[in-house]
Amino acid sequence: MNLKLRFWLSGVALMSALALAACGGGGGGADAGGGANLNVSTAGEALQFAPAALNATAGQQVKVTFKNGSAAQKHNWVLVKGSDPEAQKVDDAGAAAGEAAGYIPTDPNIVASVKLVNGGETGTASFAAPPAGTYTFLCTFPGHYVAGMKGTFTVK
Ligand code: CU
Numbered sequence: 001m002n003l004k005l006r007f008w009l010s011g012v013a014l015m016s017a018l019a020l021a022a023c024g025g026g027g028g029g030a031d032a033g034g035g036a037n038l039n040v041s042t043a044g045e046a047l048q049f050a051p052a053a054l055n056a057t058a059g060q061q062v063k064v065t066f067k068n069g070s071a072a073q074k075h076n077w078v079l080v081k082g083s084d085p086e087a088q089k090v091d092d093a094g095a096a097a098g099e100a101a102g103y104i105p106t107d108p109n110i111v112a113s114v115k116l117v118n119g120g121e122t123g124t125a126s127f128a129a130p131p132a133g134t135y136t137f138l139c140t141f142p143g144h145y146v147a148g149m150k151g152t153f154t155v156k
Pocket of ligand 1: 074075076139140141144149
């Protein structure tokens with residue numbers, strides 16, 4: 001093999017690797033094992049999640065990567081079975097649990113959670129997707145849920 005051809009081939013291999021890597025990023029997707037990699041962040045400094053809707057399939061292994069896009073404000077990500085009434089109850093219990101608990105209470109309606117994450121940092125949660133239904137995710141840092149820091153997690 002001449003040098004020119006070898007150089008060209010290594011270029012093709014590199015481009016293929018980059019294309020594959022690009023597919024793994026973005027808003028999430030399925031991994032080789034049939035699991036779901038879901039990415040969620042704050043909407044910058046706003047007390048909002050982006051995206052505000054996530055999806056999974058019942059029983060599927062899910063990995064949520066939560067990026068706190070704020071400069072200094074702490075946030076968490078808590079997935080709750082139910083809608084606003086259950087989320088409000090978890091939010092109240094979280095405030096009572098305090099910062100030492102990351103504002104995450106012990107509550108039977110909590111499906112999964114990403115611990116309190118400092119501004120600019122990332123946390124993850126891995127869990128099996130619960131049965132089909134509509135769930136709510138929220139940040140239980142005091143005042144954030146009532147300001148609208150919540151979203152919908154749909155399991156099909
Ligand atoms: Cu928050």
